[in-house]
Amino acid sequence: MSAPRYPGFDTLALHAGQQPDAATGSRAVPIYATTSFCFQDSEHAASLFNMERAGHVYSRISNPTVAVLEERIAALERGVGAVATASGQAALHLAIATLMGAGGHIVASRALYGGSHNLLAYTLARFGIETTFVDPRDLPAWRAAIRPATRLLFGETLGNPGLEVLDIPRVADLAHEHGVPLLVDATFTTPYLLQPFALGADLAVHSATKFLGGHGVAIGGLLVDGGSFDWQASGNYPVLTAPYDGFHGMVFADESTVAPFLLRARREGLRDFGACMSPQVAFQLLQGLETLPLRMQRHVDNTRRVVEFLVAQPNVAAVRYPELPSHPDHELAKALLPRGCGAVFAFDLKGSRAAGRRFVESLALFSHLANVGDAKSLVIHPASTTHFRVPDRELAAAGITQGTIRLSIGLEDPADLIDDLARALKLAAKVP
Amino acid sequence: MRIDGLYAYTGGKAFDAAAAFVVLLHGAQHDHSVWILHSRYLAHHGYAVLALDLPGHGRSSAPLPASVEAHAERIAGALATLASPRFVLVGHSMGALVALEVARRLPSRVAGVALLGGAFPMKVSEALLSATRDDPAAAMQMINVWSHSAAIAPFAARPSNPGPGFSIVWQNLRLMERIARVNGAEVLAADFSACNSYRGGLEAAQALRCPALFICGVADQMTPPKAAAALIDACADREVVSLPATGHALMAENPEGVRQALRRFVQRCVAAGAA
Numbered sequence: 001m002s003a004p005r006y007p008g009f010d011t012l013a014l015h016a017g018q019q020p021d022a023a024t025g026s027r028a029v030p031i032y033a034t035t036s037f038c039f040q041d042s043e044h045a046a047s048l049f050n051m052e053r054a055g056h057v058y059s060r061i062s063n064p065t066v067a068v069l070e071e072r073i074a075a076l077e078r079g080v081g082a083v084a085t086a087s088g089q090a091a092l093h094l095a096i097a098t099l100m101g102a103g104g105h106i107v108a109s110r111a112l113y114g115g116s117h118n119l120l121a122y123t124l125a126r127f128g129i130e131t132t133f134v135d136p137r138d139l140p141a142w143r144a145a146i147r148p149a150t151r152l153l154f155g156e157t158l159g160n161p162g163l164e165v166l167d168i169p170r171v172a173d174l175a176h177e178h179g180v181p182l183l184v185d186a187t188f189t190t191p192y193l194l195q196p197f198a199l200g201a202d203l204a205v206h207s208a209t210k211f212l213g214g215h216g217v218a219i220g221g222l223l224v225d226g227g228s229f230d231w232q233a234s235g236n237y238p239v240l241t242a243p244y245d246g247f248h249g250m251v252f253a254d255e256s257t258v259a260p261f262l263l264r265a266r267r268e269g270l271r272d273f274g275a276c277m278s279p280q281v282a283f284q285l286l287q288g289l290e291t292l293p294l295r296m297q298r299h300v301d302n303t304r305r306v307v308e309f310l311v312a313q314p315n316v317a318a319v320r321y322p323e324l325p326s327h328p329d330h331e332l333a334k335a336l337l338p339r340g341c342g343a344v345f346a347f348d349l350k351g352s353r354a355a356g357r358r359f360v361e362s363l364a365l366f367s368h369l370a371n372v373g374d375a376k377s378l379v380i381h382p383a384s385t386t387h388f389r390v391p392d393r394e395l396a397a398a399g400i401t402q403g404t405i406r407l408s409i410g411l412e413d414p415a416d417l418i419d420d421l422a423r424a425l426k427l428a429a430k431v432p
Numbered sequence: 433m434r435i436d437g438l439y440a441y442t443g444g445k446a447f448d449a450a451a452a453f454v455v456l457l458h459g460a461q462h463d464h465s466v467w468i469l470h471s472r473y474l475a476h477h478g479y480a481v482l483a484l485d486l487p488g489h490g491r492s493s494a495p496l497p498a499s500v501e502a503h504a505e506r507i508a509g510a511l512a513t514l515a516s517p518r519f520v521l522v523g524h525s526m527g528a529l530v531a532l533e534v535a536r537r538l539p540s541r542v543a544g545v546a547l548l549g550g551a552f553p554m555k556v557s558e559a560l561l562s563a564t565r566d567d568p569a570a571a572m573q574m575i576n577v578w579s580h581s582a583a584i585a586p587f588a589a590r591p592s593n594p595g596p597g598f599s600i601v602w603q604n605l606r607l608m609e610r611i612a613r614v615n616g617a618e619v620l621a622a623d624f625s626a627c628n629s630y631r632g633g634l635e636a637a638q639a640l641r642c643p644a645l646f647i648c649g650v651a652d653q654m655t656p657p658k659a660a661a662a663l664i665d666a667c668a669d670r671e672v673v674s675l676p677a678t679g680h681a682l683m684a685e686n687p688e689g690v691r692q693a694l695r696r697f698v699q700r701c702v703a704a705g706a707a
Contacts, residue, residue, distance in 0.1 A: 084597075254441055
């Protein structure tokens with residue numbers, strides 16, 4: 001008997017969750033463009049609805065193409081399963097709505113993507129779910145913010161826009177000490193750069209729109225469960241440990257010892273909120289996922305070249321990238337992100353808001369848009385776009401200056417990217 | 433529900449003491465949740481179901497038995513307290529050996545025994561036995577790989593268990609880790625040692641007075657089908673179902689194949705008992 005071994009990451013990125021189609025022999029994942037699936041008979045139908053047999057009923061709940069993506073990301077993350085959603089925002093909402101209702105409380109990093117901040121600060125508050133935001137580097141602040149009603153700790157593996165590296169082992173320990181799980185948004189890192197569950201996180205969400213899909217062609221989200229959090233022992237989650245009237249009195253934690261969260265997320269959250277992923281989108285994201293290891297390495301290699309260039313420019317005040325010794329989380333990044341710190345980072349241009357605008361408008365190869373994680377390089381000037389209504393004082397608190405520029409480094413020839421940046425820097429320097 | 437201190441999951445329906453019932457016994461370092469689909473199916477198709485947590489496993493906090501016989505003694509004692517006259521025993525791996533021993537202790541009560549991934553002797557290599565004692569985390573990784581059919585197949589079970597979107601491989605590992613955390617690191621070594629040292633399989637099989645069903649995974653690396661041959665030969669009334677492309681984690685890798693085989697067998701045993 002040979003030494004036991006799991007297939008490697010690169011192999012799983014290509015194969016996990018799929019075998020050649022049994023009906024046709026199709027090597028590629030077929031797009032099952034169907035809303036619904038025929039029952040063999042009434043008894044078969046009843047047993048599928050009642051979770052006595054595994055199978056597909058209706059594509060809002062599950063779909064064979066989407067399931068390949070779900071099982072592939074679960075394999076890459078080493079999680080017990082995943083639910084694919086219409087967007088990353090939908091994945092975050094599904095995670096929260098599965099765990100709590102009105103009266104629930106979240107402690108979250110304040111270095112979040114703006115959309116996540118909006119959901120937590122404004123929208124969920126309207127439904128009675130309150131969030132306390134803390135500096136992700138301030139562990140005592142995390143601790144102080146936890147209340148009896150706290151049901152979740154949440155942060156991004158790499159924060160926005162300062163690339164704050166979340167100290168997952170310590171924040172996870174704190175969460176577990178209080179009987180709550182740690183959810184991380186791992187969009188910027190993907191499982192290629194960081195595996196949240198191995199570090200202690202319990203749940204992960206991805207905007208698959210970004211590096212997982214990698215080509216800027218499809219919007220989607222993924223919610224992955226590591227399967228280690230003991231909901232029963234916590235005592236804080238009657239949604240998983242008490243009978244649920246919406247599914248014939250099912251007690252999810254009795255059904256599954258390690259995956260009750262995912263059972264409820266699918267059986268309730270997808271069923272009732274309905275933010276599912278289409279099979280066409282799942283197919284497009286799978287095409288990207290197949291080359292994730294190759295792309296992420298190139299993204300990181302290119303980013304290192306660009307960072308090295310920017311650091312040496314006279315009209316660049318600061319470059320925030322955790323691989324630089326100047327970054328506050330440099331040492332933590334070396335421990336948690338040995339393969340690299342991703343391909344999204346910000347730098348501060350010297351000068352006014354107008355200089356920032358001129359810089360962005362002078363770029364030819366970088367695309368000026370509100371996205372990250374594309375194969376093509378992207379740029380945005382937060383002070384004049386995503387954060388243009390935000391008062392200066394709040395901008396500063398979020399680590400954004402008038403000249404902060406966010407780059408998402410793509411897969412182009414790095415020399416061409418550097419040429420483009422050099423030309424734009426020269427033009428921006430002329431703005432008073 | 434609890435029976436004499438043992439936790440039993442009843443398949444999502446209240447246990448009906450008047451109905452014919454089925455007892456499901458999990459294997460080493462597992463709990464009742466490995467039967468998630470099958471316990472629900474049987475419970476909603478006319479049978480009362482008891483998917484037990486073995487003593488010292490999951491929510492059954494009774495002392496951890498050191499042998500297959502000690503498991504059986506404890507379980508037989510609990511089942512003997514129930515009013516129903518006869519029941520079908522279903523066991524997976526170590527649970528299959530326990531089922532044989534329970535049947536030996538309650539011959540007039542057992543209407544049938546279904547053995548999934550059964551083998552006798554259930555020998556465990558010295559390297560793995562040592563690992564279960566000295567490095568349980570590494571041992572669980574080995575067991576997890578060997579518990580699933582070769583190469584990539586475990587990552588592509590269709591449909592997955594308990595449904596689309598779940599990873600059977602990582603659920604299995606997390607369950608083993610959970611048992612170690614909740615019930616103690618010593619459970620793994622105790623279970624594998626119990627399997628390895630069990631000597632009574634042939635006598636228990638020869639003593640069966642009821643039908644026996646063997647469900648074997650053709651790609652089982654832990655208990656290959658040939659390792660069940662002696663047990664099969666020892667049973668007077670036996671049926672063998674071989675599931676293609678299925679490893680040791682039969683219920684997870686091939687839930688439909690297991691469901692069909694169990695359904696036929698339980699129907700037959702209950703009908704014979706009623707007659």
